[in-house]
Amino acid sequence: MKEIVLALAIGVLSASGTWLLLRPRTFQVIMGLSLLSYAVNIFIFSMGRLKTAAPPVTGTGAEDVAAYADPTPQALVLTAIVISFALTALFLVVLLASRGVTGSDHVDGREPQE
Amino acid sequence: MTDWHDHIVIGPIVLPMAMAAAMLLFDERRRVLKGVMSLVAMTAILAMALILLDESASGETARVYRLGDWAAPYGIVLVADRLSTLMVALTSVLGGCALVFALARWDRAGPRFHAIFLLLVMGVNGAFLTGDLFNLFVFFEIMLAASYGLVLHGSGEARIKAGLGYIAVNLTASLLFLIGVALIYGVTGTLNMADLVARIPAIPDADRGLFHAGAAILGVAFLVKCAMWPLGLWLPPTYAAASAPAAAVFAILSKVGVYVVMRLGLLLFGAGAGASAGFGGAWLLVGGLATIAFGTAGLLAARDLSRAAAYAVMVSSGTVLAILGSGHPDALAGAIFYMVGSTLACGALFLVGEILQRSQEADADTGRAVFDDEYHDPFDDEERNEPGLVIPAAVAAVAGAFLVCTLMVAGLPPLAGFVGKLAMMDALMQVGDTAAWWIIALLSLSSLGALIGLVRLGIRAIWATEGDRPPFVVGAAEFAGLGVLLAACVLLAIFGNAGVLYAQHTAEWLARPEAYANAVLAGDGR
Numbered sequence: 001m002k003e004i005v006l007a008l009a010i011g012v013l014s015a016s017g018t019w020l021l022l023r024p025r026t027f028q029v030i031m032g033l034s035l036l037s038y039a040v041n042i043f044i045f046s047m048g049r050l051k052t053a054a055p056p057v058t059g060t061g062a063e064d065v066a067a068y069a070d071p072t073p074q075a076l077v078l079t080a081i082v083i084s085f086a087l088t089a090l091f092l093v094v095l096l097a098s099r100g101v102t103g104s105d106h107v108d109g110r111e112p113q114e
Numbered sequence: 115m116t117d118w119h120d121h122i123v124i125g126p127i128v129l130p131m132a133m134a135a136a137m138l139l140f141d142e143r144r145r146v147l148k149g150v151m152s153l154v155a156m157t158a159i160l161a162m163a164l165i166l167l168d169e170s171a172s173g174e175t176a177r178v179y180r181l182g183d184w185a186a187p188y189g190i191v192l193v194a195d196r197l198s199t200l201m202v203a204l205t206s207v208l209g210g211c212a213l214v215f216a217l218a219r220w221d222r223a224g225p226r227f228h229a230i231f232l233l234l235v236m237g238v239n240g241a242f243l244t245g246d247l248f249n250l251f252v253f254f255e256i257m258l259a260a261s262y263g264l265v266l267h268g269s270g271e272a273r274i275k276a277g278l279g280y281i282a283v284n285l286t287a288s289l290l291f292l293i294g295v296a297l298i299y300g301v302t303g304t305l306n307m308a309d310l311v312a313r314i315p316a317i318p319d320a321d322r323g324l325f326h327a328g329a330a331i332l333g334v335a336f337l338v339k340c341a342m343w344p345l346g347l348w349l350p351p352t353y354a355a356a357s358a359p360a361a362a363v364f365a366i367l368s369k370v371g372v373y374v375v376m377r378l379g380l381l382l383f384g385a386g387a388g389a390s391a392g393f394g395g396a397w398l399l400v401g402g403l404a405t406i407a408f409g410t411a412g413l414l415a416a417r418d419l420s421r422a423a424a425y426a427v428m429v430s431s432g433t434v435l436a437i438l439g440s441g442h443p444d445a446l447a448g449a450i451f452y453m454v455g456s457t458l459a460c461g462a463l464f465l466v467g468e469i470l471q472r473s474q475e476a477d478a479d480t481g482r483a484v485f486d487d488e489y490h491d492p493f494d495d496e497e498r499n500e501p502g503l504v505i506p507a508a509v510a511a512v513a514g515a516f517l518v519c520t521l522m523v524a525g526l527p528p529l530a531g532f533v534g535k536l537a538m539m540d541a542l543m544q545v546g547d548t549a550a551w552w553i554i555a556l557l558s559l560s561s562l563g564a565l566i567g568l569v570r571l572g573i574r575a576i577w578a579t580e581g582d583r584p585p586f587v588v589g590a591a592e593f594a595g596l597g598v599l600l601a602a603c604v605l606l607a608i609f610g611n612a613g614v615l616y617a618q619h620t621a622e623w624l625a626r627p628e629a630y631a632n633a634v635l636a637g638d639g640r
Contacts, residue, residue, distance in 0.1 A: 048300075079248070083288075086259070094262070
């Protein structure tokens, strides 16, 4: 059950993200990028396999490794979140600069001809 | 790990980072200090890169640096082998020259140029030296974040519009990178490149498709970066809009993509990879050929030199990708040699193009500022108007520089571009299959196209004067940066024999992924 919920979440997020990314307004593009990065973050997390209430770090001695959650994807996803957050903020600044300089929020910097 | 000499491998990453951080402490107005700091950093990086290059030229294995002395695959490793040290040395030569060029004028066109520039160098060097996929991602992002800053350097409407598209494309490519990395980790359970070499033949058949999907998605992220057609349509407008020193150093950025495709392609899908051997080769071949064709058409159609140089970057990437896809080790040696020469030449072409265009456009100077408070500098106007040193016979010097660039990009004798193309074509003729003839035909056509396109632009810029055009004004620093870059091109031709031999050894080393794996995992490395 939890696999289906997770797969649906990733699918819906990435589908809406892709659609928004292809839209002509810069605000839609940045929303699309954010949604896509959420989808990717959940996807990375799920690559460590889904486990409920499993500790991430093993104790001392020989124990069954399969009973523990894989800590590597958790470390990876943390890095990915930080980086995508920072770069989205940077993109937002460029987006505002573009709006300020060109006077249009279209990705081409000018309104399309009717 | 106690000798200082052991730590040279990490120097090209740590030094620019430390210098960039230290530089942020000083006020923007202390330009001379910042210029000196970046020059010192770049000189030191060049020295370290040359020491590493000298070592890898004499040795048969890779040099492995274990961070915190944790053994791979659990620890993080940096691997300096023949290919990565060559690329680090190339970065430091090109970066150093672009920096010197920028000192004349461009570093004043916006805030914090030097810090961003050094961070870019750090990211590029890290991407070349790292031994695992996730650090590759981190260094890639550092490099991209710095390049977003540099592409906007100088501001102006054209740069902001180009930068918007550039950032959107690269953010999307980074997401693909993460998906690819996650899939590969999910299937193999490791991200260390050497460990992957050992694990790939053992992947169960049921999972192999998933692994290939991961590798392909990862590959798309890098092919976007190296501007393979049709993923590289973002490149020409962005590079043409960027300021000249930034564009010159961006020439190495697309080579980072080429480097990673080469490294991972040969490492993960070499002959020992079982059912995965040769995965993706046909795509690289076709994509590379299409990129050469597209780049040549663009070169012929370009109306100004910086756009022509951007298309030359695409042709150069496409050539290496096509050779890589054809899978002939001898031709690969030629391609590696060609890549070094063509990267230097494309960088130089951006710089020459800016000098020539400067005299054509009266107000080619910086556009409007985005952040007036940051941008404005009380000393700015006074300094901006300081005339560059007018070198006697500047026209002859600039035209000579343009000639060298044209010969290099078109691959005509007597310069190194010809040596590289000849080496590739010679190896391909000995193979003589259909793919080889396609590459030979397109390489010859692209030489012709580059020659026609660049000669036409050169005649228009240098000879066909319309009315009274102001004379070329070349700053002493600009001339020095450009001169060293062109001298490097000429030296590459003079020492062509040593260069081709090095490239051949590199291609032989790349054909033995198990040697790389042993160097990292079994401690065979230095």
